[in-house]
Every structure is written in structure tokens, then in C-alpha cells.
Amino acid sequence: MVGREVIGAHYGWRGWLMQRVTAVVMLVYTLLLLATILKLPALDYEHWKALWERPLMRYATVLFVLSLLLHAWVGVRNIFMDYIQSTGLRLVLYVLVILALVAYGVWAVQILWGA
DSSP states (O other), X not given: OOOOOOXXXXXXXXXXXXXXXXXXXXXXXXXXXXXXXXXXXXXXXXXXXXXXXXXXXXXXXXXXXHHHHHHHHHHHHHHHHHHOOOHHHHHHHHHHHHHHHHHHHHHHHHHHHTO
């Protein structure tokens, strides 16, 4: 059993809430994207490109990507806290995951804005 010091009644509340909020954001985006794709006259390059040139889709996708990255961070952080006993190793893994998530976020923005 892992001995954790519980401080206050809200231990873990932020992580729990973040997982739920980001999951709802991702669900809403997924439904929006599916509905939008179903409304397209054709799934060809021109329609697909026009869809992603709309600012609403770009901003909604950025919000989705941010939610996905935060969701992943909270989940991976909790796994590391539960299963990695060595504080030094856990810190190294935290840094590696954070760097990877930031790189994925930057890459997603570059794809969306063609930078």
C-alpha cells in the first residue's frame, strides 16, 4: 500500500474534474465533427479542405487537442504516481511525457494552420 498524506477533503478533486471536463469536450467535438462530415456533399479533397479552412473547425480542433493533451497528462501522471516508486525516475518520466505532449500540441497547431 502506498502511504500518501491526504491534505484536506479535496485530494485528487482537480484531476478527477479535469478528466471529466476534458472527456465531455472531446465527446462534444467528436459529435460535432461526425455531424459535420455527414453534412458534407462529398468526401473529396475540396470539401475536406474547405471544412478545415473554417475558423470554427480550427478553433474547435485546437480545443479538442488541448483537451486530449490534458486528459492524457492527468491519466499518465496518475499511473506514474501509482506505479513508479522512485521519485527520480518519476520526475524523469514526467519531463519526458510533458515534452512529448507539448511537441504533439505544437505539431497539431502547425498542421491546422499550415505553418
